Amino acid sequence: MSKRVAVLISGGGSNMVALANSMTGDHPARPVLVVSNDPKSAGLDKARDLGIAASAIDHRPFGRDREGFEAALHARLLEAGPDVLCLAGFMRILSSGFVEQWRGRMLNIHPSLLPKYKGLDTHRRAIENGDKQAGCSVHEVTADLDGGPVLGQARVPVLPDDTPETLAARVLVQEHRLYPAVLRRFVSGDRRRIDLV
Ligand code: GRF
Numbered sequence: 619m620s621k622r623v624a625v626l627i628s629g630g631g632s633n634m635v636a637l638a639n640s641m642t643g644d645h646p647a648r649p650v651l652v653v654s655n656d657p658k659s660a661g662l663d664k665a666r667d668l669g670i671a672a673s674a675i676d677h678r679p680f681g682r683d684r685e686g687f688e689a690a691l692h693a694r695l696l697e698a699g700p701d702v703l704c705l706a707g708f709m710r711i712l713s714s715g716f717v718e719q720w721r722g723r724m725l726n727i728h729p730s731l732l733p734k735y736k737g738l739d740t741h742r743r744a745i746e747n748g749d750k751q752a753g754c755s756v757h758e759v760t761a762d763l764d765g766g767p768v769l770g771q772a773r774v775p776v777l778p779d780d781t782p783e784t785l786a787a788r789v790l791v792q793e794h795r796l797y798p799a800v801l802r803r804f805v806s807g808d809r810r811r812i813d814l815v
Contacts, residue, residue, distance in 0.1 A: 620645075620646060620647055620648040621646055621647035621648070621701045621702060621805040622647070622648065622650040622698065622699060622700045622701045622702070623637070623641065623647045623648065623649050623650060623700055623701070623702045623703075623704060623801070623805070624649075624650060624651040624652070624653065624695055624698055624700035624702070624703050624704070625637060625638070625649060625651070625652045625653075625665075625703075625704045625705075625706050626652075626653050626654070626655075626691075626703060626704070626705050626706065626708040627652060627653070627654045627659055627661040627662075627706055627707050627708055628654055628655055628656050628659060628707055628708050628709040628710070629654075629656070629659055629660065629661060629707050629709070630659075630660050630661055630664075630707065631652070631654075631659065631660065631661020631662070631664050631665065631706065631707065632661075632707070632790065632793075632794065633704075633706035633707055633727055633793055633794065633797055634649075634652055634661050634664070634665060634704075634706045634707070635661075635664055635668070636793070636794035636795075636797060636798055637649065637704055637706065637797055637798055637801060638665070638668050638670060639668075639798075640798030640801070640802065641801075645802060646802070646805050646806055647701075647702065647801065647802075647805040649665075649668075649670045650670070650671065650698045650699075650700055651670065651671050651672070651673075651694075651695070651698035651700060652665035652670050652671070652672040652673075653672070653673060653674070653675060653691065653694055653695070654672075654673075654674045654675075655674070655675060655676065655677040655687075655691075655708070655709070655710050656674065656676065656677075657674035657676050659674065661707070662674060671698065673694065675687065675690050675691050675694060677710060684713055685713065685715070687710075688712065688713060688715070688716040691716070692716065692719060700723075701723065701805070702723050702724070702725065702801070702804065702805055703720050703723060703724040703725070703759075704724075704725050704726075704727075704797070704801060705724065705725065705726040705727070705759060706726075706727060706797065707727075708726070711763060712759070714761035717759055717760060717761050718761070720759070721759075721760065722758070724758065724759040725756055725757070725758060725759065725769070725797075725800065725801065725804060726756070726757055726759050726764070726766075727754060727755070727756050727793055727796070727797050728740070728754065728755050728756075728757065728764050729741065729754050729786065729789050729790075729793065730743075730744065730752065730753070730754070730755065731751065731752065731753045731754075731755060731771055731773065732755040732757060732764060732765075732768055732771075733765070734749075736763060736764035736765065737763070737764065739782070740752075741780075741782040741783075741785040741786045741789070742782040744776060744785065745776060745780055745781075745782060745785060749776050750775065750776055751773050751774070751775060751776060752773070752774055752775075752776050752785055752788075752789060753771055753772050753773040753774055753789060753792060754771065754772055754789050754792055754793045754796055755768050755770070755771045756768070756769050756770040756771075756796055756797055756800040756801075757769060767809075768811065769800045769803070769804065769809060769811055769812065770796050770799060770800040770811060770812035770813065770814070771796070771811075771812075771813055771814070772789075772792035772793070772795060772796040772813075772814035773792075773813075773814075773815075774788045774789055774792055792814065795814055796812070796814050799812050799814065800812055
């Protein structure tokens with residue numbers, strides 16, 4: 619019986635596509651749902667084109683009612699019954715209450731070499747700090763924002779003429795390699811760390 623994977627997105631969904639395309643053949647998991655907090659996410663159509671159930675729960679009508687949004691999200695997820703949640707370009711901060719309900723079953727990809735550069739603007743910060751390397755991390759999601767156990771990392775060089783955009787594009791290629799590799803181990807109960815070269 620395949621493990622069931624739900625992917626949460628907010629935008630283009632390129633990581634979701636990479637994850638979905640990896641879950642074929644003898645892979646122990648299959649994608650069962652894609653949810654976005656933005657009805658206009660381009661990733662929703664990409665999911666549908668891949669034959670994956672996809673829907674939006676617009677966070678805006680909930681205003682400051684984070685709990686209300688998360689309750690609607692949780693209910694939608696329970697309909698699909700995922701074993702694992704993958705946050706992939708999901709830009710809403712999840713409360714500790716929501717995280718607790720999925721603890722041990724939720725991954726995120728973050729575009730930095732954690733624990734460096736938690737939060738936003740990771741590539742600009744790495745460039746401004748004169749870092750020679752940057753990259754991405756896949757970690758288990760806990761109540762500590764971008765702070766859960768790191769299960770994998772991939773590194774890229776920072777080039778002298780890099781802008782945040784050129785660095786982001788170089789890192790994104792590695793994200794699409796790293797996330798599927800970590801997910802495949804994770805759904806098999808293997809938490810050995812992966813460091814892609
Ligand atoms: C990626 O850089 C990811 O690391 C960050 O959001 C960006 C866009 O991701 N969290 P995607 O193309 O929507 O998967």
